[in-house]
Amino acid sequence: MRALCVEDDPRIAADLAGALGRAGFAAEICGDGEEAWFLGDTEEYGLIVLDLGLPRMDGLSVLKRWRAAGRQVPVLVLTARGSWQERVEGIDAGADDYLPKPFRMEELVARARALVRRSAGQGAPRQEIGALSLDTTRMTVAIGGQPVAVTALEYRLLAYLALHRARPVPPTELLDHLYGDEDAREANALEAVVARLRRKLGRGVIATRRGFGYQIEGAA
Amino acid sequence: MRALCVEDDPRIAADLAGALGRAGFAAEICGDGEEAWFLGDTEEYGLIVLDLGLPRMDGLSVLKRWRAAGRQVPVLVLTARGSWQERVEGIDAGADDYLPKPFRMEELVARARALVRRSAGQGAPRQEIGALSLDTTRMTVAIGGQPVAVTALEYRLLAYLALHRARPVPPTELLDHLYGDEDAREANALEAVVARLRRKLGRGVIATRRGFGYQIEGAA
DNA sequence: CCCCGGCTGACAGTTCGCTGACAAGCCGCG
DNA sequence: CGCGGCTTGTCAGCGAACTGTCAGCCGGGG
Numbered sequence: 261m262r263a264l265c266v267e268d269d270p271r272i273a274a275d276l277a278g279a280l281g282r283a284g285f286a287a288e289i290c291g292d293g294e295e296a297w298f299l300g301d302t303e304e305y306g307l308i309v310l311d312l313g314l315p316r317m318d319g320l321s322v323l324k325r326w327r328a329a330g331r332q333v334p335v336l337v338l339t340a341r342g343s344w345q346e347r348v349e350g351i352d353a354g355a356d357d358y359l360p361k362p363f364r365m366e367e368l369v370a371r372a373r374a375l376v377r378r379s380a381g382q383g384a385p386r387q388e389i390g391a392l393s394l395d396t397t398r399m400t401v402a403i404g405g406q407p408v409a410v411t412a413l414e415y416r417l418l419a420y421l422a423l424h425r426a427r428p429v430p431p432t433e434l435l436d437h438l439y440g441d442e443d444a445r446e447a448n449a450l451e452a453v454v455a456r457l458r459r460k461l462g463r464g465v466i467a468t469r470r471g472f473g474y475q476i477e478g479a480a
Numbered sequence: 481m482r483a484l485c486v487e488d489d490p491r492i493a494a495d496l497a498g499a500l501g502r503a504g505f506a507a508e509i510c511g512d513g514e515e516a517w518f519l520g521d522t523e524e525y526g527l528i529v530l531d532l533g534l535p536r537m538d539g540l541s542v543l544k545r546w547r548a549a550g551r552q553v554p555v556l557v558l559t560a561r562g563s564w565q566e567r568v569e570g571i572d573a574g575a576d577d578y579l580p581k582p583f584r585m586e587e588l589v590a591r592a593r594a595l596v597r598r599s600a601g602q603g604a605p606r607q608e609i610g611a612l613s614l615d616t617t618r619m620t621v622a623i624g625g626q627p628v629a630v631t632a633l634e635y636r637l638l639a640y641l642a643l644h645r646a647r648p649v650p651p652t653e654l655l656d657h658l659y660g661d662e663d664a665r666e667a668n669a670l671e672a673v674v675a676r677l678r679r680k681l682g683r684g685v686i687a688t689r690r691g692f693g694y695q696i697e698g699a700a
Numbered sequence: 701c702c703c704c705g706g707c708t709g710a711c712a713g714t715t716c717g718c719t720g721a722c723a724a725g726c727c728g729c730g
Numbered sequence: 731c732g733c734g735g736c737t738t739g740t741c742a743g744c745g746a747a748c749t750g751t752c753a754g755c756c757g758g759g760g
Binding site for chain 4: 666
């Protein structure tokens with residue numbers, strides 16, 4: 261899991277990155293408020309450790325901007341200023357936790373773990389099978405990173421194949437899943453859907469295994 | 481929202497309950513570890529403030545039992561013991577936040593609010609999604625900085641879409657949220673509301689994903 | 701060589717969602 | 731109590747996107 265350490269003192273930043281690294285994070289360092297804002301807005305982190313005193317943009321402003329933009333990444337705020345007013349301000353800005361300097365690395369790591377554990381319940385489930393990637397939250401499909409527009413029916417078919425990627429899925433089962441067993445469709449309807457998908461995704465994504473069914477290619 | 485204050489000193493407990501009450505919680509008091517464990521296990525609270533030094537059962541044990549039983553209620557731990565080892569232990573036991581005594585009631589309330597806000601899945605009081613900005617405390621909407629007057633119903637729809645911006649929201653879910661499942665409305669009512677909103681906000685704010693639902697545009 | 705399972709492109713029926721108009725409810729105000 | 735404005739559900743018509751069907755094609759296996 262990626263972690264971002266925003267801290268202008270290079271020595272502390274290195275310590276932070278080291279401790280987080282030993283705790284299993286892939287830690288990156290950033291010493292500048294504006295760059296931090298940009299990184300947090302564009303990259304995907306599982307955790308951000310944010311110092312408040314920063315050059316070019318104050319840490320609180322950075323945090324507020326992230327939250328205003330809807331970024332939900334867990335943020336742990338560090339500060340040298342220990343007054344309770346400052347703490348209240350930090351928390352109201354959207355910090356998930358707050359740690360006054362000086363602190364022990366052990367405590368920081370424990371809090372970081374707690375934050376990550378807490379936010380683990382709401383991850384973005386994304387499946388990648390070969391070049392195909394399928395975001396089950398947004399209900400979007402991409403092939404080799406390029407987004408592809410698919411219809412609801414096509415999406416349901418793909419999602420079902422992805423879920424059962426380990427085996428070929430027989431046409432009867434797909435028909436049942438897509439239409440419900442009461443509403444009987446001609447078998448050809450399925451082939452038509454597959455054909456349309458293949459046209460959108462390119463060959464080499466949905467494989468036909470004659471007599472067995474369909475299976476997503478590159479599925480182990 | 482109900483809050484439980486677990487604290488054996490009656491004076492502090494009363495202070496806690498008072499402060500939380502003024503912050504909008506329905507605060508209850510409990511001074512005994514075992515009773516606290518029972519209450520937290522059987523009742524529904526939106527927040528629990530837990531002191532560690534308790535008669536009959538230690539606060540940490542209470543917390544661990546709740547977590548072992550799968551209770552997800554936000555817990556804010558208080559303690560007189562301020563060493564970092566104790567704090568690490570509390571956090572690893574499953575505390576969502578930690579406050580060393582002595583503390584200011586203002587800070588406790590701020591942290592309590594943050595915990596509740598976080599567990600409700602809602603971020604900052606102001607959200608910006610593309611050109612759309614939505615102030616959830618003042619219940620106002622602006623597009624490109626220009627305030628837009630919306631009705632209560634329209635606002636609730638927008639707020640719901642904003643909260644679930646990461647995914648397309650199916651019409652059935654929106655109908656449930658806006659009207660409650662008992663009061664069945666024609667599906668077209670929803671489309672009418674969306675149409676009115678689009679007329680006010682302009683195109684390119686609420687996107688329709690045919691077969692999936694509605695989604696706020698520019699939701700990354 | 702023929703057959704059969706599966707594929708494809710075209711086409712048309714159907715569904716889905718949008719819009720403008722209208723009327724019923726709701727609320728404040730005189 | 732009546733009135734007017736605002737909100738909001740319903741209706742009907744429309745356009746576009748979706749999707750099932752069909753006829754013909756392909757390719758491998760017997």
